[in-house]
Amino acid sequence: xxxxxxxxxxxxxxxxxxxxxxxxxxxxxxxxxxxxxxxxxxxxxxxxxxxxxxxxxxxxxxxxxxxxxxxxxxxxxxxxxxxxxxxxxxxxxxxxxxxxxxxxxxxxxxxxxxxxxxxxxxxxxxxxxxxxxxxxxxxxxxxxxxxxxxxxxxxxxxxxxxxxxxxxxxxxxxxxxxxxxxxxxxxxxxxxxxxxxxxxxxxxxxxxxxxxxxxxxxxxxxxxxxxxxxxxxxxxxxxxxxxxx
Amino acid sequence: xxxxxxxxxxxxxxxxxxxxxxxxxxxxxxxxxxxxxxxxxxxxxxxxxxxxxxxxxxxxxxxxxxxxxxxxxxxxxxxxxxxxxxxxxxxxxxxxxxxxxxxxxxxxxxxxxxxxxxxxxxxxxxxxxxxxxxxxxxxxxxxxxxxxxxxxxxxxxxxxxxxxxxxxxxxxxxxxxxxxxxxxxxxxxxxxxxxxxxxxxxxxxxxxxxxxxxxxxxxxxxxxxxxxxxxxxxxxxxxxxxxxxxxxxxxxxxxxxxxxxxxxxxxxxxxxxxxxxxxxxxxxxxxxxxxxxxxxxxxxxxxxxxxxxxxxxxxxxxxxxxxxxxxxxxxxxxxxxxxxxxxxxxxxxxxxxxxxxxx
Numbered sequence: 001x002x003x004x005x006x007x008x009x010x011x012x013x014x015x016x017x018x019x020x021x022x023x024x025x026x027x028x029x030x031x032x033x034x035x036x037x038x039x040x041x042x043x044x045x046x047x048x049x050x051x052x053x054x055x056x057x058x059x060x061x062x063x064x065x066x067x068x069x070x071x072x073x074x075x076x077x078x079x080x081x082x083x084x085x086x087x088x089x090x091x092x093x094x095x096x097x098x099x100x101x102x103x104x105x106x107x108x109x110x111x112x113x114x115x116x117x118x119x120x121x122x123x124x125x126x127x128x129x130x131x132x133x134x135x136x137x138x139x140x141x142x143x144x145x146x147x148x149x150x151x152x153x154x155x156x157x158x159x160x161x162x163x164x165x166x167x168x169x170x171x172x173x174x175x176x177x178x179x180x181x182x183x184x185x186x187x188x189x190x191x192x193x194x195x196x197x198x199x200x201x202x203x204x205x206x207x208x209x210x211x212x213x214x215x216x217x218x219x220x221x222x223x224x225x226x227x228x229x230x231x232x233x234x235x236x237x238x239x240x241x242x243x244x245x
Numbered sequence: 246x247x248x249x250x251x252x253x254x255x256x257x258x259x260x261x262x263x264x265x266x267x268x269x270x271x272x273x274x275x276x277x278x279x280x281x282x283x284x285x286x287x288x289x290x291x292x293x294x295x296x297x298x299x300x301x302x303x304x305x306x307x308x309x310x311x312x313x314x315x316x317x318x319x320x321x322x323x324x325x326x327x328x329x330x331x332x333x334x335x336x337x338x339x340x341x342x343x344x345x346x347x348x349x350x351x352x353x354x355x356x357x358x359x360x361x362x363x364x365x366x367x368x369x370x371x372x373x374x375x376x377x378x379x380x381x382x383x384x385x386x387x388x389x390x391x392x393x394x395x396x397x398x399x400x401x402x403x404x405x406x407x408x409x410x411x412x413x414x415x416x417x418x419x420x421x422x423x424x425x426x427x428x429x430x431x432x433x434x435x436x437x438x439x440x441x442x443x444x445x446x447x448x449x450x451x452x453x454x455x456x457x458x459x460x461x462x463x464x465x466x467x468x469x470x471x472x473x474x475x476x477x478x479x480x481x482x483x484x485x486x487x488x489x490x491x492x493x494x495x496x497x498x499x500x501x502x503x504x505x506x507x508x509x510x511x512x513x514x515x516x517x518x519x520x521x522x523x524x525x526x527x528x529x530x531x532x533x534x535x536x537x538x539x540x541x542x543x544x545x546x547x548x549x550x551x552x553x554x555x556x557x558x559x560x561x562x563x564x565x566x567x568x569x570x571x572x573x574x575x576x577x578x579x580x581x582x583x584x585x586x587x588x589x590x591x592x593x594x595x596x597x598x599x600x601x602x603x604x
Contacts, residue, residue, distance in 0.1 A: 012454050046447040046458075048310070058459065064447040066313050066340070066460035068306060069332050075303040079310025079318070082294045083268050084448055087314070105306070108299035 008033040010042055015060050019053070022222025024179040024212035025121065029057055031189040032119065035196055036063065036088070045088040048077045050097035053127040057092055071102025074109035077116045088199060090117040096126045099135040099159050106161070113170030113204035117195040120161060120207055123214040124233060131217030135159040138236055142219075162209050162242040172198050173206035174243040180213070180229040184239070203245075211237050248425055253388045253417045254279035254321075256424050257347055258287065260395040261319050265430040265438055266345070267293035268311035268318040270304040274326040275359045276415040277349035281321070301326040305333030305346070312337065312344040313460050315439040315446035317399050321347040323415070324365050325356055327373075334408055335374030338477075339462040343402035343442075345395065347411040349418035352586035360586025361415030363506060366563035369412045370535040377474075379481045382410045382535040386510040388422035390532075396427045401487075403438065405480055406445075412534060414558070416507040416588060490538035491530040494520060498527030499549055500598050503542075503568045503578075504556040505531040508589045512556045515594035525549075526598055534567070542571030552577045552601045556594055560584035 007013075010033030017026045036045050045063050049055045051070035058065055064087075068076040073091035081089040091098075098106050098120050109116065125143060126132040133143035133150060136158050140149040150158075162174045173195055177188040188210055195206035211233050213225035220228065251259070258280050261269070269288060271281035281297060288295040294311070298304030304320050312318040322330060327348045337344055350365045352358030369382050381401050385391035391413055398409040430438075439446075450456045464470040491509075494516055495501055502512045509530035519526040529541045542553075553572055555565040560582050572578060581597035583589050 009452055042452040044449040046314075046449070058461075059465075062452050062454055062457055064450055064458040066310070066447055067462055068309075069336050069462075072302065072306040072309075072333070075298065075306035076310035076313075078296065078303075079268065079270065079307035079312075080314050080447060081310075082296065082307075083311035083314040083316040083318070087447065087449060104299050105303050108303065 008037050010037050010062050011060050012062055018056065018059070020216045022213060022215035022225050024210070025053055025056065027179045027185060028119065028121065028188065028210055028212070029060055031185070031192055032090070033061065035189060035193045039193070039196060041088045041196070044086065045090070046080055048073045048080065048089065048091045050091065050093035052094045052097055052129070054092050054094045054097065054121060071097050071100070072105050073097065073102065074105040074114070074116070074118065078109055078112070078114050081114060081116050088196060090119055090196070092119045093121065094127065095120070095122045095124065095134045095136040099161050107165070110165045110171050110205045110207070111168050113172070115199055115202055115204050117199050118205070118207040119192065120209040121212055122209050122237065123212045124158070125214050125217045127214050127217055138232055158236055160237065162207065165207060166242050171205040171207065171243055172203040172245055175241045176209040176211065176237060176239050178211040178229060178234065178239055180226050211239070248423045250421055250423050251388065252279060252421045253391055253413065253419065254349065255283045256388050256392045257321070257395045257411065257413070258283040259426060260392040261345065261399070262287055262291055262293070263427050263429045264317065264396045264399040265435040266317045266319045266399060267291065267435065268308065268316045269293070269320065270296040270298045270307035271320050271322065272298050272301045272304050272326060274301070274323045276351060276361070276418050277321050277323050277347070280347070301329035302332065305330040308344050308346070309333050309337050309342060312342045313447050315442035315448060317435070317438065319345045321349065323349045323351045324353045327365065327368070331374035335376050335378060336462040337408045338374070338378035338380065339376060340460045341406040342460065343406050343408070345398045345402055345409050345411065347395070347413055350412065350414045352584065358586035359415070361507065361558065361588055362584065362586055363414060363508060363558040363564070364584065365412070366534070366557070366559060369410055370537070370567070373410070378477060379535060380408045380410050381405070381484060381487065381533065382412050384412045384506040384531060384534045385417055386506055386530065388417060388420060389424045391417050392424050392426060407480065412506065414507050484536040487533060488536040488538040488540065489532035490541035491528070491532055492541055492544065493528040493530070495527040495529060495545060497525055497546070497549060499525040499551050500554055500601050501527045501529060501545060501550055502554045502556050502594065502598070503529050503564070505534055505564060508556050508558050511589045511591055512594050515591045515598065518591070518595060519598055524598065524602060537567045537571070539571040542568070547575045550576050551604060552579050554597055554601060555580045556589060558583050558587070558589050
């Protein structure tokens with residue numbers, strides 16, 4: 001019988017996922033790895049990992065990687081790409097990393113049109129540190145540092161990073177996808193492929209924002225988190241291509 | 246080689262280019278703005294990269310990234326900006342990424358003053374970021390020395406896979422002096438230096454866990470984290486051989502000035518004046534401030550030496566703490582200090598020495 005599906009070689013053979021049940025990091029890491037393998041870039045890729053659950057990526061991947069200080073991934077990636085333009089450089093960052101502590105680095109790299117690809121995991125909460133409020137936390141959504149839920153008057157509103165970066169002239173590709181359904185997983189994979197291809201084509205800054213769940217810190221089971229994404233997250237963070245040039 | 250007349254900041258930048266530095270990221274801050282400005286003009290001429298970062302924080306992280314690709318990389322700043330770089334410096338030290346940075350120090354703490362100072366001594370030599378890492382720190386007292394130290398700093402950084410700091414000050418940075426510039430590394434030499442880092446740099450590797458490049462500014466395993474720190478500690482201890490000091494008229498001296506950087510240069514001129522007046526003064530100048538040249542203080546004839554005079558542009562005194570370790574209570578230590586961006590005056594040094602002699 002012909003084997004038509006195998007695990008991507010970019011993930012360690014002997015590794016078992018340590019991510020929480022229902023976490024979509026493992027899905028996205030797999031998609032990134034598959035795209036890198038399909039593009040023939042396995043020995044020409046360097047990942048820049050953010051701090052937080054994103055950093056767990058390093059335990060599974062079989063290709064080159066570094067870890068940036070919290071929020072600084074786009075600056076580290078800028079240095080890497082400019083120093084070695086033939087390497088495919090991508091960042092892998094969460095919402096706290098990219099949109100809170102790293103907002104300046106993200107905005108500035110996008111504004112320079114750095115020829116890098118940014119994979120942005122938006123689950124509306126700080127994962128590794130235990131469910132604190134993120135810049136993307138929904139209004140009313142409870143967090144350990146917003147026990148009554150996010151209150152607009154006190155905390156402001158969820159930040160829409162694709163739309164914010166869309167105010168800049170330089171970015172090439174800004175897209176928001178999700179991994180809550182098989183169809184959306186496939187769309188996410190194609191978005192990652194396009195972001196990487198843009199870099200190989202020298203088009204400049206691409207960002208794929210992926211709306212995901214965090215059942216552990218949302219306080220619900222994996223299936224319920226899929227409903228929450230559909231019913232709560234996606235109305236706030238509508239999917240689609242925001243910029244493609 | 247022909248002598249050229251150059252400003253300290255620009256001479257340091259040119260020395261870095263000649264050492265094979267092909268990536269610089271920096272952010273404006275007085276008194277070192279000519280460093281990024283010089284690189285902005287110079288890097289395109291040598292196929293190097295200059296980036297004006299959006300902050301000091303971003304700039305050091307760009308250097309972290311570029312150096313992770315095996316390219317000789319540098320950043321520079323002045324005191325408050327160096328504080329902002331602390332996080333990235335700590336990451337470079339943790340991940341054992343070779344890079345060079347310069348501090349053209351100004352008054353502090355806080356935004357301090359834009360004039361020259363030596364208020365960053367502890368930060369430079371004891372705790373340049375979290376986690377207890379160390380770096381080799383060179384303290385130039387002339388523009389020529391700043392050039393030579395910068396040129397060699399990249400070799401030390403590569404040798405140790407560790408950051409190296411040029412601890413200059415606003416005088417060294419803004420002063421113009423004749424300098425002899427070192428030889429320009431050839432493109433072939435620069436390519437070979439980068440290739441030599443290929444085993445660990447993030448330039449792409451065979452696809453498997455064992456061969457991948459894994460730049461690790463931290464460890465999951467506490468056992469491994471301890472091992473990494475033990476390896477780093479062994480490296481830091483190995484630097485004892487690299488400690489450098491200038492010992493000037495120390496042999497018969499009755500008062501020995503201990504100083505570094507621009508203060509030591511001013512103090513040396515005071516020694517010359519004193520000797521002309523028949524006062525037996527001498528100078529120990531720390532050329533490296535980490536490793537600190539403690540052994541130079543063992544060579545003092547304590548039967549003759551009445552006192553050590555610590556001369557530094559810092560209040561409270563900081564350098565004096567290392568001098569105390571070197572002197573080991575074998576004679577009294579006095580201080581001659583200024584701060585706030587005031588430059589040490591020779592007259593103040595002369596008066597302090599005479600006061601000791603009159604003792």
